[in-house]
Ligand SMILES: *[C@@H]1O[C@H](CO)[C@@H](O)[C@H](O)[C@H]1NC(C)=O
Ligand SMILES: *[C@@H]1O[C@H](CO)[C@@H](O)[C@H](O)[C@H]1NC(C)=O
Ligand SMILES: *[C@@H]1O[C@H](CO)[C@@H](O)[C@H](O)[C@H]1NC(C)=O
Ligand SMILES: *[C@@H]1O[C@H](CO)[C@@H](O)[C@H](O)[C@H]1NC(C)=O
Ligand SMILES: *[C@@H]1O[C@H](CO)[C@@H](O)[C@H](O)[C@H]1NC(C)=O
Ligand SMILES: *[C@@H]1O[C@H](CO)[C@@H](O)[C@H](O)[C@H]1NC(C)=O
Ligand SMILES: *[C@@H]1O[C@H](CO)[C@@H](O)[C@H](O)[C@H]1NC(C)=O
Ligand SMILES: *[C@@H]1O[C@H](CO)[C@@H](O)[C@H](O)[C@H]1NC(C)=O
């Protein structure tokens with residue numbers, strides 16, 4: 001860790017804080033969990049009794065009736081954009097030039113896309129969120145919207161183990177860290193939900209039988225997604241995978257497909273990723289264009305909420321932007337987000353990072369971009385905890401942003417310049433999301449807030465969960481920026 005200006009400010013804050021100083025001096029111990037890693041023979045036994053369910057439904061959405069997200073891995077924007085097969089795919093849809101991953105490495109990014117937070121996970125370990133943490137599955141369920149997941153080479157439907165390698169070469173094949181819903185016990189403790197967690201063989205079957213769910217997550221294996229290979233392999237895989245689908249009337253009917261990378265490859269760079277929207281709902285005249293609206297993985301949840309009039313999760317979904325075409329159709333206005341100093345390349349100080357920090361409560365009074373409130377079932381579980389976290393002056397900490405202006409006095413101006421250039425180029429639609437903020441103001445806001453209400457403008461921090469370090473808001477936010 002670098003000793004920066006922030007470190008100095010932070011240490012003076014820590015020194016002058018009246019709160020019990022638990023975070024700065026004691027060693028941080030990560031919350032851990034034992035790995036479920038069955039052997040091949042145990043897997044074969046379980047496979048024999050695994051239940052697979054075909055689940056479909058037909059609930060009309062405001063802009064699309066089906067949403068599909070296809071996840072690829074660890075590639076910088078430019079490299080993906082330049083790859084010829086990927087460029088071919090992009091020519092059939094809209095390239096999102098301002099889509100952000102929320103942190104590094106992989107697992108927290110996948111986690112964020114269905115739960116609205118990554119709970120301070122900073123690695124790819126075997127971990128999960130307890131049963132009282134809800135996900136998008138609960139929101140969809142509430143409206144009877146079918147969902148499911150297709151994970152390439154998942155050995156059997158509902159497999160919850162850490163990995164399933166190629167049984168001849170033992171190269172990485174299926175990995176749990178790239179499977180969003182499996183990271184939540186509210187999902188895995190439900191047998192019905194496990195029975196719609198399937199592999200690609202089942203995808204082909206459901207496609208042929210016209211029994212696909214309305215919300216689906218697709219994860220290719222570690223070869224095809226570029227993780228263990230390169231963008232050429234992933235580009236070819238993607239093109240091969242979507243080509244027949246683009247011609248499949250059943251699949252594409254009122255369908256929106258998001259192809260996205262989980263994170264950028266270069267940790268020191270801004271964590272924007274190459275993403276494409278395509279599918280039957282994309283107007284012909286928009287094919288081959290770009291959209292520079294600010295999006296992040298939370299936009300996946302927020303867009304589903306607005307599209308199907310769902311309740312929210314009370315986490316970062318409530319402040320997220322939604323797909324432009326949906327916002328336009330509904331007369332909603334996405335936020336311009338100041339990304340000048342945003343990097344999203346580190347975790348914050350919270351629940352999974354530090355076992356002393358309790359699970360953050362969702363914000364039970366937050367409304368999403370469409371004005372919809374939290375799912376009543378979530379509110380009834382969390383209302384008391386939320387008010388006690390608020391009353392004790394706990395702070396809003398689900399910082400998905402590490403503000404460069406706070407951490408890197410010197411690097412900042414160079415960085416801002418680069419960002420402005422990158423974001424200004426190639427956009428045919430949407431507005432320039434760069435707005436100027438005073439460096440000094442924003443820095444002091446990051447460090448001195450203890451209510452969660454003065455976080456840097458444009459960040460996602462404001463509306464999400466709370467983390468409990470009683471009476472030590474400033475201290476903890478400073479710590480968050482120091483790890
Ligand atoms: C990711 O890394 C690239 C370097 O290739 C950098 O230009 C960019 O700012 C970062 N974010 C994106 C767009 O991938
Ligand atoms: C996919 O899942 C099915 C259902 O559990 C299983 O029978 C099959 O062996 C799996 N296929 C692959 C390629 O892993
Ligand atoms: C999981 O990965 C480990 C390490 O690569 C490997 O030894 C093990 O065989 C894999 N498990 C399965 C079931 O493929
Ligand atoms: C990943 O899947 C592809 C088929 O889509 C297969 O050719 C490749 O061998 C798989 N990777 C591993 C490591 O098994
Ligand atoms: C289990 O999941 C199914 C499908 O999501 C849902 O309909 C059901 O209510 C869930 N059951 C419980 C006890 O949460
Ligand atoms: C497309 O969807 C509409 C309504 O959702 C349905 O009436 C129509 O039959 C579908 N067409 C195809 C080809 O599946
Ligand atoms: C995050 O990005 C900043 C700015 O480039 C860099 O100084 C820092 O080391 C990065 N953090 C990690 C964990 O790579
Ligand atoms: C919860 O959301 C409400 C409504 O958006 C907001 O006024 C309040 O500040 C949020 N609470 C916290 C602690 O962030």
Ligand SMILES: *[C@@H]1O[C@H](CO)[C@@H](O)[C@H](O)[C@H]1NC(C)=O
Pocket residue numbers: 130131132359381382385
């Ligand atoms: C949520 O579950 C965790 C783990 O079981 C528990 O520690 C926590 O008190 C629960 N919180 C609420 C509000 O139910």
